[in-house]
Amino acid sequence: GEDVEQSLFLSVREGDSSVINCTYTDSSSTYLYWYKQEPGAGLQLLTYIFSNMDMKQDQRLTVLLNKKDKHLSLRIADTQTGDSAIYFCAESNDYKLSFGAGTTVTVRA
């Protein structure tokens, strides 16, 4: 079965870059996703990358995919207090998503 792993916590200073890492096991995943969950809310799609891409950039967000190592990362440039949240990595295969445990990002002043 699929298994997605990510570190549980990240603390970053406001204005610095944040990098959240994720590893997955299912090499047949077609899409990989990053979701954001703010306190008390559901999950909001941040960005996704197709498995035949290496990189995707969307404003302050950069996604890097190393398919050989099954490693996915999300970089947030110029991290702001509003970026404090839980970030989930997910891999897809057909209809279903498999999620990591989530990385809690805390932005300190």
Add this chain to the structure above:
Amino acid sequence: DVKVTQSSRYLVKRTGEKVFLECVQDMDHENMFWYRQDPGLGLRLIYFSYDVKMKEKGDIPEGYSVSREKKERFSLILESASTNQTSMYLCASSGREGRETQYFGPGTRLLVL
């Protein structure tokens, strides 16, 4: 914008009660999902449905059942709630294609006493 709504944000129930959690989506999506979210475990799939009256077990279906009588509505049922079902429950929906993004509701935080 896709909208996924869940019937309650917070729910308190007693052990042994029957609990209904309802989810409605307004985008005519074929697929609907129920997850539970627990700290350190992420989201785990309970059940999903790919069409009206169709359902498939996810990774942790024990103690739960589901109902999909109409395309827009997907209900999660706890026949006899237990304390280990205290959790955050999240509903999601997506279109027919496998690569379609899943859109999530705000979640229902259930406490079973």
